[in-house]
Amino acid sequence: MAERPANGKRSAREYELRLYVAGQSSRTIAAISNLKRLCEEHLAGRYSVEVIDLLEKPQLAKGEQILALPTLVRKLPSPIRRIIGDLSNTDRVLVGLDLKRPA
Amino acid sequence: MKSAPAKGLAKAPTGIAGLDEITGGGLPKGRPTLVCGTAGSGKTILALEFLIRGASQYGEPGVFMAFEETAEDLDANVRSLGFDLQQLVAKRQLSIDHISVQRSEIEETGEYNLDGLFIRLAQAIEEVKAKRVVLDTIETLFSGLSNVAILRAELRRLFGWLKERRLTAVITGERGDGQLTRQGLEEYVSDCVILLDQRVSDQIATRRMRIVKYRGSSHGTNEYPFLIDEEGISVLPITSLALDYPVSNQLLSTGIPALDAALGGKGVYRGSSVLLSGPAGTGKTSIALQFARAACQRGERCLLIALEESEAQIVRNARSIGLDLEPFLRSGLLHVQAARPTSQGLEMHLVSIHKAVRQLRPKLVIMDPVSNLAPDRMRETNAMLVRLFDFLKMEGITGVYTNLTEPDGSLEQTQVGVSSLIDTWILLRQVEVNGERNRTLFVLKSRGMNHSNQVREYRLTDEGIVLLEPYLAGNDVLTGSARLAQEARDREGEVTRLEELSRQQGVAAARRKALEAQIEALKAEMAGLTSEEARIASAEHRRQKRLVEDEQAMAQSRRAAKNGARRGENDG
Numbered sequence: 075m076a077e078r079p080a081n082g083k084r085s086a087r088e089y090e091l092r093l094y095v096a097g098q099s100s101r102t103i104a105a106i107s108n109l110k111r112l113c114e115e116h117l118a119g120r121y122s123v124e125v126i127d128l129l130e131k132p133q134l135a136k137g138e139q140i141l142a143l144p145t146l147v148r149k150l151p152s153p154i155r156r157i158i159g160d161l162s163n164t165d166r167v168l169v170g171l172d173l174k175r176p177a
Numbered sequence: 178m179k180s181a182p183a184k185g186l187a188k189a190p191t192g193i194a195g196l197d198e199i200t201g202g203g204l205p206k207g208r209p210t211l212v213c214g215t216a217g218s219g220k221t222i223l224a225l226e227f228l229i230r231g232a233s234q235y236g237e238p239g240v241f242m243a244f245e246e247t248a249e250d251l252d253a254n255v256r257s258l259g260f261d262l263q264q265l266v267a268k269r270q271l272s273i274d275h276i277s278v279q280r281s282e283i284e285e286t287g288e289y290n291l292d293g294l295f296i297r298l299a300q301a302i303e304e305v306k307a308k309r310v311v312l313d314t315i316e317t318l319f320s321g322l323s324n325v326a327i328l329r330a331e332l333r334r335l336f337g338w339l340k341e342r343r344l345t346a347v348i349t350g351e352r353g354d355g356q357l358t359r360q361g362l363e364e365y366v367s368d369c370v371i372l373l374d375q376r377v378s379d380q381i382a383t384r385r386m387r388i389v390k391y392r393g394s395s396h397g398t399n400e401y402p403f404l405i406d407e408e409g410i411s412v413l414p415i416t417s418l419a420l421d422y423p424v425s426n427q428l429l430s431t432g433i434p435a436l437d438a439a440l441g442g443k444g445v446y447r448g449s450s451v452l453l454s455g456p457a458g459t460g461k462t463s464i465a466l467q468f469a470r471a472a473c474q475r476g477e478r479c480l481l482i483a484l485e486e487s488e489a490q491i492v493r494n495a496r497s498i499g500l501d502l503e504p505f506l507r508s509g510l511l512h513v514q515a516a517r518p519t520s521q522g523l524e525m526h527l528v529s530i531h532k533a534v535r536q537l538r539p540k541l542v543i544m545d546p547v548s549n550l551a552p553d554r555m556r557e558t559n560a561m562l563v564r565l566f567d568f569l570k571m572e573g574i575t576g577v578y579t580n581l582t583e584p585d586g587s588l589e590q591t592q593v594g595v596s597s598l599i600d601t602w603i604l605l606r607q608v609e610v611n612g613e614r615n616r617t618l619f620v621l622k623s624r625g626m627n628h629s630n631q632v633r634e635y636r637l638t639d640e641g642i643v644l645l646e647p648y649l650a651g652n653d654v655l656t657g658s659a660r661l662a663q664e665a666r667d668r669e670g671e672v673t674r675l676e677e678l679s680r681q682q683g684v685a686a687a688r689r690k691a692l693e694a695q696i697e698a699l700k701a702e703m704a705g706l707t708s709e710e711a712r713i714a715s716a717e718h719r720r721q722k723r724l725v726e727d728e729q730a731m732a733q734s735r736r737a738a739k740n741g742a743r744r745g746e747n748d749g
């Protein structure tokens with residue numbers, strides 16, 4: 075289950091994001107919609123997102139050091155950042171993505 | 178999940194020396210156990226050894242979830258303990274997952290749960306078909322994630338999840354102020370709680386273990402010292418003093434025939450404990466080594482725990498009394514474990530003794546001297562010795578212990594604490610008389626045998642230990658030169674008596690000769706008298722005859738002068 079904005083290639087993007095979730099829970103759905111909204115508002119055209127369901131690919135959890143779910147991993151730009159939760163707190167997501175200085 | 182029935186609670190053996198004994202068989206099977214303790218108290222090692230032994234000895238693969246150390250760190254740490262994690266991982270008996278929790282990397286933005294952890298755990302368990310799980314140290318989560326309410330709910334869910342899957346789990350936790358763990362994990366894990374502790378006294382660190390709780394199972398409530406060395410953890414169990422030792426009727430030679438005789442004929446019982454106590458220089462070690470030789474000659478393994486001398490020194494000194502230990506050392510029948518008690522804590526020392534006994538499985542254990550274990554901690558020493566003696570008795574191992582006593586102190590009063598566990602107590606003394614010290618030996622007690630009550634003198638000769646025949650003079654046992662002098666005096670007395678006898682014989686003979694001579698003289702005198710009598714008699718006879726002749730002659734002449742004769746008579 076991968077989701078990507080239709081307007082670009084993943085490798086060319088400045089922001090490479092992965093959202094790890096576990097099944098189609100309400101929290102998963104909330105996280106996905108929060109992320110979409112946020113990216114469109116702040117990173118339009120500069121990002122790619124891959125959504126990974128660990129119930130389908132549990133072996134990926136170890137390598138990515140996933141603990142809490144949902145977890146949004148900023149693969150690029152480096153360094154790697156991890157943002158956990160349903161991404162409902164937009165300010166904190168932006169801080170996590172280095173798009174905003176901590177308050 | 179309902180708690181397991183109190184009786185017949187299934188247990189998962191840890192394989193850790195001593196731990197299975199104090200827990201009555203291991204950790205609760207299919208349930209979580211909390212292992213808590215201060216930093217460096219050995220939590221991780223215990224947890225790892227539980228997994229490693231589970232996988233390699235009990236066919237129960239395991240998963241190690243490391244929250245603090247990486248798999249590489251763990252591997253390096255236990256490699257020094259002689260465990261090869263890589264190999265177990267390669268054989269798919271062990272799965273290690275390092276969970277990195279870096280607060281600086283994590284931004285919390287709303288609701289979350291720890292499904293990622295559950296998924297990883299499930300994945301690892303599936304990978305090796307794990308029966309055992311370790312979470313080390315799960316409290317690290319609290320430093321990485323800030324939502325305590327979520328964490329607590331998730332931990333509760335996690336422990337329930339582990340129980341549902343019937344996993345035998347070990348969860349480690351750091352000791353907190355006023356509670357067992359910083360985050361109160363004991364609240365969630367209530368089946369079994371083990372507390373580890375490391376204390377330093379007299380610059381010596383001692384690790385201790387205590388079973389705080391074990392639901393549905395009896396367990397020792399004491400603190401058990403334990404050791405971490407190149408082979409992992411060894412716990413010194415305080416075995417129950419239930420007095421249900423297996424007893425043996427087999428008698429073993431002490432290696433000194435005369436001592437065997439003094440003990441009632443054939444020595445001491447197998448599995449009994451023998452105490453040799455005496456002041457310095459009484460030959461305690463030498464006598465103990467005779468026991469060792471006798472054991473080795475029977476082909477039995479012997480462990481000599483030398484607390485005072487090095488192996489080389491013992492071998493050299495043994496040679497001076499005609500005892501060559503080299504062949505026994507070479508053949509492996511004799512094993513010397515030499516260590517200064519001060520280099521290790523008292524408990525650690527006894528743990529290492531336990532370990533050596535378990536590994537070597539000797540038939541005889543000699544400790545020389547027990548009094549050197551902790552001279553200034555007599556009470557504790559006694560308590561520990563009671564445990565050790567008890568352990569050896571349970572194993573049916575004969576124990577020979579030497580004990581240094583004060584030369585002027587009452588021998589019977591020292592070591593009161595251990596005397597009840599001693600079956601045969603031999604007192605060695607030095608008797609000072611006539612400016613010399615001589616060694617004497619006395620069997621103070623020997624349970625179940627008709628032992629001699631005599632004080633015996635003995636000598637350490639280059640041909641071994643020689644007990645001299647008891648030599649009594651009046652009420653005293655004579656030793657050394659006094660003994661020699663008395664022997665000499667007695668020899669002299671004999672000579673005198675013989676001389677006197679022969680003198681008396683001479684006197685009697687002479688007297689007899691004198692009497693014989695007297696008899697001869699008397700006989701001669703008698704003979705003389707007889708001949709005199711005869712002479713007198715014949716002279717009388719001649720006189721009578723002459724008288725008769727004279728009268729006849731006179732008669733003839735009177736016929737001629739009859740009247741004249743009558744007148745002559747009147748005048749007369």
